[in-house]
Amino acid sequence: MNATPDWYTKGRGHVWLPYTQMKTVRPALPVVSAEGVRLRLADGRELVDGISSWWATVHGYRHPHIEAAVRGQLETLPHVMLGGLAHEQAYVLARRLAGLLPGDLDHVFFSDSGSVAVEVAMKMAAQFWLNRGQRRVKFLCFRGGYHGDTFATMSVCDPDEGMHSLFKGALLEQVVVDLPRDAAQEAALGDVLAQHRGELAGIVVEPLVQGAGGMVFHDPFTLQALRRLADEHDLLLIFDEIFVGLGRLGDAMFACQIAGVQPDIVTLSKALTGGTLPLAATIASARIHDGFLSDDPLHALMHGPTYMGNALGCAAANASLDLFEREPRLAQAQAIGKALERMLAPLRDLPGVKDVRTRGAIGVVQLDRAAPADRLSAGCIERGVWLRPFRDILYTTPPLTIGEEDLGRIGSAMTAAIRDWSAGLGK
Incomplete structure (x- = not known):
């Protein structure tokens, strides 16, 4: 599969991206399809969408x-x-x-x-x-x-x-x-x-x-x-x-x-x-x-x-x-919150972590300084998860339909990305 589609190559210089410094931005990831809670990239990789396309796809993508x-x-x-x-x-x-x-x-x-x-x-x-x-x-x-x-x-x-x-x-x-x-x-x-x-x-x-x-x-x-x-x-x-x-x-x-x-x-x-x-x-x-x-x-x-x-x-x-x-969306949101609290709670003790908090289907890790957004995002992408940190926050707002395995993948990716960043603070 072509990792860089023709439409991407020809159009990239004409699209002005949101909340983005266009001079220094890393190339956006070309998405060719989506289904359930997953995004499929042009190079064949799949990412679990941990922020529901800015909190919108509560039922997942392409619900029939x-x-x-x-x-x-x-x-x-x-x-x-x-x-x-x-x-x-x-x-x-x-x-x-x-x-x-x-x-x-x-x-x-x-x-x-x-x-x-x-x-x-x-x-x-x-x-x-x-x-x-x-x-x-x-x-x-x-x-x-x-x-x-x-x-x-x-x-x-x-x-x-x-x-x-x-x-x-x-x-x-x-x-x-x-x-x-x-x-x-x-x-x-x-x-x-x-x-x-x-x-x-x-x-x-x-x-x-x-x-x-x-x-x-x-x-x-x-x-x-x-x-x-x-x-x-x-x-x-x-x-x-x-x-x-x-x-x-x-x-x-x-x-x-x-x-x-x-x-x-x-x-x-x-x-x-x-x-x-x-x-x-x-x-x-x-x-x-x-x-x-x-x-x-x-x-x-x-x-x-x-x-x-x-x-x-x-x-x-x-x-x-x-x-x-x-469908039991409210119960699903409650279950997501409990799982996120369990998965993210150990991060509270890491150097550089100011707070970990959850409410409903929202999980937040707040750092004590501005987050290295590109680094944290890249760490999550390497582990098959799409997240977009901002300021001092790495957070997840997954689709309410997410399964236990994919939710666990989000928790693991957030944990690994924060641990890697925290370990490097004194270096």
Whole structure:
């Protein structure tokens, strides 16, 4: 088999890769097919995908139920605009998402990526107040947070430690604080909110796990405190569940259910279609939705991505929800978490390892310094596993369908890569 396909050789100089210094980047690995939890490379090697293509392929690659749903939809209606037209897949999906989420989170606005879903949530929150005659366009957000790469979402990411620190000063001004983790911190945050009364539209948070900002965990108390503070200071509470939503944490489909907190707006993407097609959703409560009802056309939410509610994506999402109903995804996530804790726990005692933590189907090894990403990644690839470290983190978020053998391979690869790196610290 040709290790360097012609399409790769001819196209490599024209593709600008994500989060990549193109001058020094190592050649990307050409993937020719994928099935289950494995990627097949052009040179014939197979890699276990330990991060589910950025947390999306929860059911594994090429699940036959999702493929059949997309194929059937392709034969009837691949796409139609939602401006003035309707199609079955979007309407069925909206109803199903409303039924899965708690309380009156009943109104679904579709888009095509997670960043846009969060942008829509922020726009909803700001315009909710504008429709009431109040100009409240800033947001409370948190250190360690990450919500996307578009300009508005960059502005509610961690301004110092995140990947967008280069743009500090050029983004929308927000109020950035630490997550409240006890009663004293909750009270202190209340004082901050009082100082910004009349400025803030809402609070934006990743519930229970801050993902790309550092895989930082927090307890339900934090979200319960934010709900109390939002109510006390008349703010809207936005949960960005793009990472953790749809089964990743194992205890429930959504983090808001685990915490027993209903936000005003929730965003979903990634696992929504099982990693098959791009689709995102911003789901609002009745109060938010009704705040846009008016005889004034300018009170409407003026947003509409061309491919919002794409029929193929919605068909994939409906099939993905079928699998959550029919197959034991939550139990699988719980089992993955227990196995990862068992496999990774011995790394806690190694020099250079700051922390090892797991939650649901998330396993994290945090180092005490910036991770040698290329070296750690290469060590895992040598052992048949695809992982992509960042900053001081080597982590895994495998497909929820992963088998015991392949999960063991991920644990072994992470262990070996960290041990090799740790052994060389004093040399």
